[in-house]
Amino acid sequence: MRTVPFFDYTHNFMSHKDQILEVVADVGSRGAFIMQKDLLEFEIGLAEYLGAKHTIGVGNATDAMEMSLALHGIGPGDEVLVSTHTMVATASAIATVGATVVPVDIGPDNLMDPKSCEASITSQTKAIMITQLNGRTANMDSINEIVISNDLKLFEDSAQALGSKYRNQAAGTFGLAGCLSFYPAKILGCFGDGGAIICNDTDIYEQYLMMRDHGRGSDGDVHLWGRNSRLDNLQAAILHLFLKSFDQVVARRREIAEMYQEKLGSCEGLQLPPAPNDDESHFDSFQNYEMQAEHRNELREFLASCNIGTLIQWGGKALHQFKKLGLDRTLPAADRFFERCLMLPMSMSLTDEDVSYVCDSVQAFYGQRNLPNDG
Numbered sequence: 001m002r003t004v005p006f007f008d009y010t011h012n013f014m015s016h017k018d019q020i021l022e023v024v025a026d027v028g029s030r031g032a033f034i035m036q037k038d039l040l041e042f043e044i045g046l047a048e049y050l051g052a053k054h055t056i057g058v059g060n061a062t063d064a065m066e067m068s069l070a071l072h073g074i075g076p077g078d079e080v081l082v083s084t085h086t087m088v089a090t091a092s093a094i095a096t097v098g099a100t101v102v103p104v105d106i107g108p109d110n111l112m113d114p115k116s117c118e119a120s121i122t123s124q125t126k127a128i129m130i131t132q133l134n135g136r137t138a139n140m141d142s143i144n145e146i147v148i149s150n151d152l153k154l155f156e157d158s159a160q161a162l163g164s165k166y167r168n169q170a171a172g173t174f175g176l177a178g179c180l181s182f183y184p185a186k187i188l189g190c191f192g193d194g195g196a197i198i199c200n201d202t203d204i205y206e207q208y209l210m211m212r213d214h215g216r217g218s219d220g221d222v223h224l225w226g227r228n229s230r231l232d233n234l235q236a237a238i239l240h241l242f243l244k245s246f247d248q249v250v251a252r253r254r255e256i257a258e259m260y261q262e263k264l265g266s267c268e269g270l271q272l273p274p275a276p277n278d279d280e281s282h283f284d285s286f287q288n289y290e291m292q293a294e295h296r297n298e299l300r301e302f303l304a305s306c307n308i309g310t311l312i313q314w315g316g317k318a319l320h321q322f323k324k325l326g327l328d329r330t331l332p333a334a335d336r337f338f339e340r341c342l343m344l345p346m347s348m349s350l351t352d353e354d355v356s357y358v359c360d361s362v363q364a365f366y367g368q369r370n371l372p373n374d375g
């Protein structure tokens with residue numbers, strides 16, 4: 001029987017092995033491990049790719065969010081709105097700077113619902129941290145309207161959204177700061193932890209550079225309280241290599257999404273995410289392929305018996321459902337979504353045959369065809 005893992009952590013290395021080993025040899029023989037030219041070159045290349053002024057390589061996306069909130073003065077007494085369908089990291093970054101996390105419900109596109117967002121605004125609300133989820137950028141016209149009319153600060157958890165655009169503008173470039181993750185399973189993944197901040201203000205950029213390096217400036221003085229959150233130079237050099245072929249990665253993911261759409265679009269019992277060419281204002285990079293399914297748990301078990309890996313995001317809970325965090329609110333759309341959501345494999349290791357096998361197996365579960373018979 002064919003095996004389709006949800007994510008193959010060896011694939012990225014094995015499929016670029018020679019080029020990666022060349023980069024390691026080059027960086028290693030220069031002894032260039034911390035904040036060297038490779039980091040700056042990657043940051044410049046990434047900013048160019050995004051159409052942004054600056055990017056700053058940091059330790060991970062969670063640090064990127066914490067640093068951004070702190071630099072923009074978000075702290076105790078301030079409420080920050082987040083979609084409840086996000087990683088706990090979005091919320092922990094807010095809690096770490098001492099502000100209050102307010103989860104809001106999701107809309108039909110499974111991202112933050114502008115109506116729920118507006119209804120959650122109080123006199124304490126200072127900011128929105130929007131999660132650009134699954135490689136899709138939210139409808140930023142609606143979000144920007146709320147931001148402007150309520151005088152809020154906008155931050156983006158764009159950890160899942162590199163390559164995604166709304167009206168031709170890259171995710172992560174809408175707010176005061178965009179936060180990217182290079183965790184190995186992300187669309188641009190490195191070989192460990194890594195992240196970046198996207199920033200269009202040169203004064204703030206200089207402060208981020210100091211903040212990630214213990215508050216130290218190039219003059220040797222310490223200008224502010226910092227931390228150690230530097231993107232490793234070696235990781236940056238490898239990421240820069242991957243960035244050069246990143247458009248092909250996005251194109252392949254969109255192709256896989258199109259195949260899922262063609263083969264599963266008419267399958268009763270499923271609600272698929274928007275297809276790649278559904279809507280001109282969205283360009284999705286398909287970090288994940290997250291759908292809703294009737295009999296979700298049984299489907300998942302059935303696919304496991306076909307050697308197909310699937311995942312339920314965040315371990316199956318929206319933010320407000322983690323009882324110990326004390327964020328409980330009535331968010332009915334998300335509650336319903338989390339009874340039905342499931343992610344199918346979506347990665348560069350998938351062959352067309354793998355995708356067909358996944359689709360045949362899903363259809364077999366819903367009784368729409370015979371069990372797949374793949375040698």
Ligand SMILES: *Cc1c(COP(=O)(O)O)cnc(C)c1O
Nearest residue numbers: 060061062087089159160181183
């Ligand atoms: C992965 C992820 C993060 C965390 O990124 P790290 O680099 O691991 O800190 C935050 N938010 C979302 C939506 C993510 O998917």
